[in-house]
Amino acid sequence: xxxxxxxxxxxxxxxxxxxxxxxxxxxxxxxxxxxxxxxxxxxxxxxxxxxxxxxxxxxxxxxxxxxxxxxxxxxxxxxxxxxxxxxxxxxxxxxxxxxxxxxxxxxxxxxxxxxxxxxxxxxxxxxxxxxxxxxxxxxxxxxxxxxxxxxxxxxxxxxxxxxxxxxxxxxxxxxxxxxxxxxxxxxxxxxxxxxxxxxxxxxxxxxxxxxxxxxxxxxxxxxxxxxxxxxxxxxxxxxxxxx
Amino acid sequence: xxxxxxxxxxxxxxxxxxxxxxxxxxxxxxxxxxxxxxxxxxxxxxxxxxxxxxxxxxxxxxxxxxxxxxxxxxxxxxxxxxxxxxxxxxxxxxxxxxxxxxxxxxxxxxxxxxxxxxxxxxxxxxxxxxxxxxxxxxxxxxxxxxxxxxxxxxxxxxxxxxxxxxxxxxxxxxxxxxxxxxxxxxxxxxxxxxxxxxxxxxxxxxxxxxxxxxxxxxxxxxxxxxxxxxxxxxxxxxxxxxx
DNA sequence: GACCGATTCAAACAACTGTTTTAAACTTCC
DNA sequence: GGAAGTTTAAAACAGTTGTTTGAATCGGTC
Numbered sequence: 287x288x289x290x291x292x293x294x295x296x297x298x299x300x301x302x303x304x305x306x307x308x309x310x311x312x313x314x315x316x317x318x319x320x321x322x323x324x325x326x327x328x329x330x331x332x333x334x335x336x337x338x339x340x341x342x343x344x345x346x347x348x349x350x351x352x353x354x355x356x357x358x359x360x361x362x363x364x365x366x367x368x369x370x371x372x373x374x375x376x377x378x379x380x381x382x383x384x385x386x387x388x389x390x391x392x393x394x395x396x397x398x399x400x401x402x403x404x405x406x407x408x409x410x411x412x413x414x415x416x417x418x419x420x421x422x423x424x425x426x427x428x429x430x431x432x433x434x435x436x437x438x439x440x441x442x443x444x445x446x447x448x449x450x451x452x453x454x455x456x457x458x459x460x461x462x463x464x465x466x467x468x469x470x471x472x473x474x475x476x477x478x479x480x481x482x483x484x485x486x487x488x489x490x491x492x493x494x495x496x497x498x499x500x501x502x503x504x505x506x507x508x509x510x511x512x513x514x515x516x517x518x519x520x521x522x523x524x525x526x527x528x529x
Numbered sequence: 530x531x532x533x534x535x536x537x538x539x540x541x542x543x544x545x546x547x548x549x550x551x552x553x554x555x556x557x558x559x560x561x562x563x564x565x566x567x568x569x570x571x572x573x574x575x576x577x578x579x580x581x582x583x584x585x586x587x588x589x590x591x592x593x594x595x596x597x598x599x600x601x602x603x604x605x606x607x608x609x610x611x612x613x614x615x616x617x618x619x620x621x622x623x624x625x626x627x628x629x630x631x632x633x634x635x636x637x638x639x640x641x642x643x644x645x646x647x648x649x650x651x652x653x654x655x656x657x658x659x660x661x662x663x664x665x666x667x668x669x670x671x672x673x674x675x676x677x678x679x680x681x682x683x684x685x686x687x688x689x690x691x692x693x694x695x696x697x698x699x700x701x702x703x704x705x706x707x708x709x710x711x712x713x714x715x716x717x718x719x720x721x722x723x724x725x726x727x728x729x730x731x732x733x734x735x736x737x738x739x740x741x742x743x744x745x746x747x748x749x750x751x752x753x754x755x756x757x758x759x760x761x762x763x764x765x766x767x768x769x770x771x772x
Numbered sequence: 773g774a775c776c777g778a779t780t781c782a783a784a785c786a787a788c789t790g791t792t793t794t795a796a797a798c799t800t801c802c
Numbered sequence: 803g804g805a806a807g808t809t810t811a812a813a814a815c816a817g818t819t820g821t822t823t824g825a826a827t828c829g830g831t832c
Contacts, residue, residue, distance in 0.1 A: 299809085315649055318560040321790060331811055336791060338809095402648060406558060407705040415709045423710055444711055445727040452699025453692045459702055460694070462650035466658045467666055468687055484688040484739070491738035492731035542780085564820060574781050579821060581779095 300338050302328040307349045312395030315402050316346050350403065350410050353396040359418055363425055372433045376450070376489055379426065380482045383454045401458050426450065434497040446489075446496050453485045543581050545571040550592045555638030558645045559589050559653075590653040593646060596639035597661035601629055606668055615676045619693070619732055622669065623725045626697045644701045666690065677740040689732075689739050696728045 306328035310319045321335050321342055328334070339345040362382035369375040386397040400418075403411050424438070426447045431438040434446060457464075457473065464471055471477060549571035553562045564578050564585055571577075582588035605625035612618040629640045646654055667681070669690045674681040677689060700707075700716065707714055714720060 314560075315558070317558075318649075320788085322788090332790090333792080333812090334810075342790065401702070404703055404706050406645065406648075411705060412709065415706055419706060420710060441723070442727075444714075445724060446731070448699055448703070448707075449696045449728065449731050451703070452697075453695040455702060456691055456695025456698060459644065459648050459698065460691070462654060463647050463658055463662060464691075466655060467663060471687075480684070481688060484685075485692065487738050488689070488692050488735035491734040495730050495734035496727070563818080565818090575820090576781075576822080577779090585820060 299328070299330050299334055303330060303334060303338060303345065304349060304352060307345050308353065308395050308399065311346060311349055312398040312402070315406060316343075347410055350399065350414060353399045353414075359422055363422065366425060366429065372429060372493075373486060373490060375429050376486045377482065379450075380454055380485050381479075384457070384478045384482055398458060401455060423447065430493060433493050442496055446493055449492055450485070450489050453489070457481065542571070542573050542577055546573060546577060546581060546588065547592060547595065550588050551596065551638055551642065554589060554592055555641045555645070558649060559586075559651050560649075586651065586653065589651065590656060593642060593653050593657050594660065596642040597657050598629055598639050599661055601625065602661055602665055606665065609668060609672065615672060615736075616729060616733060618672050619729045620725065622693075623697055623728050624722075627700070627721045627725055640701055644698060648702070669693065673736060676736050685739055689736055692735055693728070693732050696732065700724065 303324065307319075307324045309327065310324045313319070322332055324345075325332050325334055335342060335345050339348060362379060365378045365382070366375045369378055383397070400414065403414065427438040427443055430446050430450070431440070431443045434442060436442045461473070473481075546567065550562075550567045553567045553570065556562070565575055567588075568575050568577060578585060578588050582591060605622060608621045608625070609618045612621055626640075643657070646657070670681040670686055673689050673693070674683070674686045677685060679685045704716070716724075
């Protein structure tokens with residue numbers, strides 16, 4: 287059982303362990319990552335993980351919590367709510383996500399850990415979804431619901447949100463395949479910018495089509511969730527500005 | 530070193546191993562899956578994997594090749610080349626992919642193995658990319674290049690292809706998260722159909738915008754971040770070009 | 773029945789895993 | 803300086819991993 291560290295030196299190795307662990311976990315995932323590899327990169331002893339975090343899972347949980355790092359997410363969220371047009375909001379979101387992917391200074395691997403957790407979930411996923419993903423998701427739903435004139439919880443809105451997120455997440459998930467199919471693409475800053483502009487344009491056009499489709503849908507009356515939304519008066523104007 | 534199996538009994542255990550391995554690999558991924566677990570489910574001896582497939586990676590490679598479902602892939606490809614409109618081609622592709630995801634008759638775990646391999650690649654990925662993914666990718670590039678009027682190898686074409694694939698793949702990768710964010714969505718056959726229709730419509734609209742953008746790109750040489758332009762629903766071809 | 777190659781099996785192997793132990797080194801306060 | 807408590811270090815532990823071994827079994831042929 288672990289004792290409580292109290293010294294300042296202790297905090298230093300703790301931080302080194304967290305830093306190294308985020309790298310290794312991002313590369314290999316929880317199971318394939320080894321404590322020895324983490325300690326080797328951190329320059330600490332093999333026993334340090336168990337001393338400071340109890341066990342490997344304790345370290346991973348800490349890394350995952352840190353990976354959910356609300357500061358970037360909150361920065362994106364506040365930037366979106368401060369934006370004036372839908373295009374600007376989407377652009378902020380996409381670039382913010384790519385910054386998290388590429389961010390060479392700080393948390394480049396955080397999102398990768400998150401995505402790997404999504405692909406191969408552990409019990410810790412529920413916490414991350416509630417604390418980090420859901421607020422972002424809800425905000426995206428709001429933005430897009432205003433754009434297409436449907437309820438934030440409607441199927442039409444959610445399908446559009448998934449189309450947006452899917453495009454962004456794809457550049458994380460499919461990286462290995464893309465490097466083989468498209469060797470020239472290295473996802474540097476300039477290319478990331480180009481991709482971001484593409485996704486924003488592509489998505490805006492898709493949203494417009496979804497808007498028309500949902501207008502058609504209202505008279506056809508397919509089987510839909512029994513939610514009675516009636517908000518066509520409010521959010522009809524696109525890019526409903528807010529402060 | 531493995532000898533060559535020639536008997537009929539041998540083929541039976543080979544098949545049992547492949548069947549069990551596809552399940553275990555889908556659940557745990559290559560690294561976390563254990564040979565002993567696979568052999569236990571297959572009801573074979575621990576040494577059978579090495580005897581029939583050389584080593585664990587050999588078995589995994591075989592499973593991965595089968596998981597990319599060449600027969601489905603070929604069916605999709607021939608259906609696409611027989612289709613008349615871009616919309617029909619996209620629809621065939623998206624529905625074909627979703628059939629692979631949902632395919633209740635055949636192993637539904639195939640695509641999951643593929644996506645897990647993409648997220649956390651092994652040496653076997655290169656083979657699958659060359660043999661299965663690349664042909665499909667090239668065909669999609671052709672279809673979309675014709676639609677947007679750009680070269681199949683151009684960046685504009687590839688970005689659109691990735692937007693399409695990303696939307697589809699998202700419904701595999703984010704399954705665990707979506708079940709928490711959107712509990713009503715179960716990805717049954719009917720909902721899959723709705724998603725497919727959405728993706729086709731969304732993508733067609735996105736392609737149209739990419740077409741306009743690439744046309745603009747040829748004459749405009751302004752570089753600036755897209756701020757709040759006046760955006761009309763159907764034609765916004767004013768993303769600034771780069772370089 | 774005896775031979776022979778192909779296949780299966782139980783057991784063991786060497787390497788690696790997370791974890792624990794034990795002692796040394798260090799900090800802090802008297 | 804010395805004692806107490808905290809942190810690190812090397813080594814060993816018990817368990818699991820993929821793989822190999824060598825004998826046993828099977829199926830067919832002479």
